[in-house]
Amino acid sequence: MDIFVQQVVSGLATGGIYASLALALVMIYQATDVVSFTQGEMAMFSTYLCWTMLNAGVPYWVAFLATLALSFVGGIVIQRVIIRPVEQAPILTIVIVTLGLLVIFNSLAGWIWTYVQKPFPSPFPSKPLRAGNVFFSAHDIGAIGITLVVLLCIYVFFRFTPLGLAMRAAAHNPVSSRLVGIRVGWMLALGWGLAAVFGAVAGMMVAPNLTLEPNLMGGVQIYAFAAATLGGFTSPGGAVLGGFIVGVVENLVGTYVSFIGTELKFTVALALIIVVLLVKPTGLFGTTVVKRV
Amino acid sequence: MTSRLPRLLGLLALAGVACALPFFLTNFRLFQFTQVYIYAIAILGLNMLTGYNGQFSLGHGAFYAIGAYVSAIMMDRWNVHYAWTIPVAGVLCLVVGFLFGLPALRLEGLYLALATFSLALAVPQILKYFEHWTGGSQGLVLNKPNAPFGLKLNPDQWLYFLTLAVLVLLFWLGANLMRGRVGRAVVAIRDNHIAAEAMGVNTSLYKSLVFGVSAAYTGVAGALSASVIAYVAPDSFNVFLSITLLIGAVIGGMASISGAIFGALFIQFVPNWAQDISKAAPWAIFGVFLIVFMYVMPFGIAGAIRLLWIRTRRSRVALSPEPRETAATQAPRAT
Numbered sequence: 001m002d003i004f005v006q007q008v009v010s011g012l013a014t015g016g017i018y019a020s021l022a023l024a025l026v027m028i029y030q031a032t033d034v035v036s037f038t039q040g041e042m043a044m045f046s047t048y049l050c051w052t053m054l055n056a057g058v059p060y061w062v063a064f065l066a067t068l069a070l071s072f073v074g075g076i077v078i079q080r081v082i083i084r085p086v087e088q089a090p091i092l093t094i095v096i097v098t099l100g101l102l103v104i105f106n107s108l109a110g111w112i113w114t115y116v117q118k119p120f121p122s123p124f125p126s127k128p129l130r131a132g133n134v135f136f137s138a139h140d141i142g143a144i145g146i147t148l149v150v151l152l153c154i155y156v157f158f159r160f161t162p163l164g165l166a167m168r169a170a171a172h173n174p175v176s177s178r179l180v181g182i183r184v185g186w187m188l189a190l191g192w193g194l195a196a197v198f199g200a201v202a203g204m205m206v207a208p209n210l211t212l213e214p215n216l217m218g219g220v221q222i223y224a225f226a227a228a229t230l231g232g233f234t235s236p237g238g239a240v241l242g243g244f245i246v247g248v249v250e251n252l253v254g255t256y257v258s259f260i261g262t263e264l265k266f267t268v269a270l271a272l273i274i275v276v277l278l279v280k281p282t283g284l285f286g287t288t289v290v291k292r293v
Numbered sequence: 294m295t296s297r298l299p300r301l302l303g304l305l306a307l308a309g310v311a312c313a314l315p316f317f318l319t320n321f322r323l324f325q326f327t328q329v330y331i332y333a334i335a336i337l338g339l340n341m342l343t344g345y346n347g348q349f350s351l352g353h354g355a356f357y358a359i360g361a362y363v364s365a366i367m368m369d370r371w372n373v374h375y376a377w378t379i380p381v382a383g384v385l386c387l388v389v390g391f392l393f394g395l396p397a398l399r400l401e402g403l404y405l406a407l408a409t410f411s412l413a414l415a416v417p418q419i420l421k422y423f424e425h426w427t428g429g430s431q432g433l434v435l436n437k438p439n440a441p442f443g444l445k446l447n448p449d450q451w452l453y454f455l456t457l458a459v460l461v462l463l464f465w466l467g468a469n470l471m472r473g474r475v476g477r478a479v480v481a482i483r484d485n486h487i488a489a490e491a492m493g494v495n496t497s498l499y500k501s502l503v504f505g506v507s508a509a510y511t512g513v514a515g516a517l518s519a520s521v522i523a524y525v526a527p528d529s530f531n532v533f534l535s536i537t538l539l540i541g542a543v544i545g546g547m548a549s550i551s552g553a554i555f556g557a558l559f560i561q562f563v564p565n566w567a568q569d570i571s572k573a574a575p576w577a578i579f580g581v582f583l584i585v586f587m588y589v590m591p592f593g594i595a596g597a598i599r600l601l602w603i604r605t606r607r608s609r610v611a612l613s614p615e616p617r618e619t620a621a622t623q624a625p626r627a628t
Contacts, residue, residue, distance in 0.1 A: 270411035
């Protein structure tokens with residue numbers, strides 16, 4: 001039982017990381033119908049920026065916030081400069097552009113910071129927390145906390161601020177939004193900025209567990225994709241829940257089903273998701289988008 | 294009908310060049326071109342599914358792997374002649390693809406992309422699991438076949454011609470399939486599946502069938518690659534293979550037969566050029582190439598050529614009374 005609780009908590013911690021990145025994917029998807037393959041690599045790049053600042057002696061939380069700010073600006077710049085010119089192109093064309101960005105970021109990071117693995121510090125104490133007989137890693141608990149704080153902020157932003165409302169409107173119905181004076185192009189750019197911020201949070205939370213290297217986010221991106229699909233690409237809340245589910249399932253399967261072990265748990269987690277999808281083809285919380293033909 | 298003649302002549306000229314290549318190129322270059330043809334077959338398969346039928350697949354590397362392993366295991370374990378393994382791999386992939394297409398009918402767009410993507414992720418791991426058959430992560434080492442009938446060709450040249458022959462056959466079949474009744478049904482499903490159904494197209498059957506045919510093409514490509522490379526290992530069929538095939542399909546031009554060749558040339562040679570330009574960060578250069586290509590030709594290379602062709606023709610026959618077909622209807626649409 002103790003092991004079970006421990007595995008669930010650590011599953012929730014990785015799940016939170018998947019959730020952040022899944023949320024980034026869903027945000028961009030909702031606004032533009034595009035699955036962005038570059039989100040994970042942008043997150044990796046942000047994490048490297050943070051690492052550089054930490055190495056220069058900047059205190060952790062200052063570096064953390066500075067990274068978020070830089071990522072936000074970076075996301076906006078990428079949308080405005082690189083994605084915008086192909087906005088009108090077929091969707092697959094845009095997807096290929098994001099794939100191009102993926103290899104660029106990956107290669108640049110390897111070039112600038114080399115492929116040597118670097119330890120990345122956690123802001124939380126290394127002493128495990130104890131509750132009864134169960135030990136939790138403080139970083140895991142902290143990561144869950146930070147994910148929840150970010151989610152709360154984003155919920156408040158979209159639900160209660162005029163800008164959040166404008167962004168939702170722009171994603172939902174661009175033409176009408178433009179008619180009422182919303183600058184739809186900039187709302188999309190803001191979306192990319194926010195997505196970059198979520199990615200950066202995910203990167204900085206996952207790096208202490210995995211050690212920092214240019215391929216840091218490859219696996220995480222795949223899980224995030226799975227999480228978003230499981231929850232439904234049309235539902236941000238669903239994507240977050242999907243992230244937590246994927247994290248926990250992955251951990252429990254790896255622990256309890258012995259012939260699977262760590263090698264195959266990846267495949268098994270995905271297979272489970274597909275079974276869910278076959279029953280509910282638009283994800284757990286997705287809605288079918290009815291388009292007039 | 295007059296426009297068919299230059300086209301035919303062009304194709305004949307191309308065929309002539311393709312047949313002459315082996316006698317001018319080094320074996321290594323020739324191997325690269327053989328690889329281009331193999332990619333082209335696989336990309337044509339993917340293009341039928343994604344370009345013509347509008348079903349996303351991020352997992353065609355899996356069918357490529359199945360084709361390669363079927364061929365390799367038959368040669369290695371049962372000493373089957375390599376020529377027989379290629380059609381067997383194709384038929385087997387047809388069945389697997391069809392069966393995979395049945396549950397995939399329920400999934401659309403992204404959800405299908407994820408399902409196929411997981412297939413691509415799973416296949417290398419499954420291959421490692423059945424070590425007895427597949428040789429595990431070591432893979433299987435094969436022999437390059439020699440030219441039959443006492444032809445004076447070295448193995449590389451023979452494999453080149455074999456691949457070229459398979460390519461021509463499959464492209465001819467594919468072009469006819471997509472131009473005819475079946476092709477129209479397939480495109481109709483992509484453009485508006487409700488209307489297609491209303492007109493009596495059996496959408497479920499066609500969608501699964503296209504999945505099967507597409508997988509068969511890719512499987513044949515995989516089987517050829519097993520003979521050409523003379524080695525199969527699980528890690529050469531990772532997720533990146535699937536993504537590379539998708540890149541090839543989009544860069545070449547969706548819903549276009551010739552696009553498959555352009556796309557194959559791109560994914561075979563552009564990474565090498567990138568390597569020549571910058572040893573330090575070759576993939577960054579490749580990424581820049583990708584993005585620039587998509588800026589300049591959002592409909593892929595075949596789409597750009599088609600637009601150019603239409604434009605020059607329009608300026609030549611500026612006052613032609615009837616602007617002839619194809620331009621608008623065939624503008625490649627990828628959804």
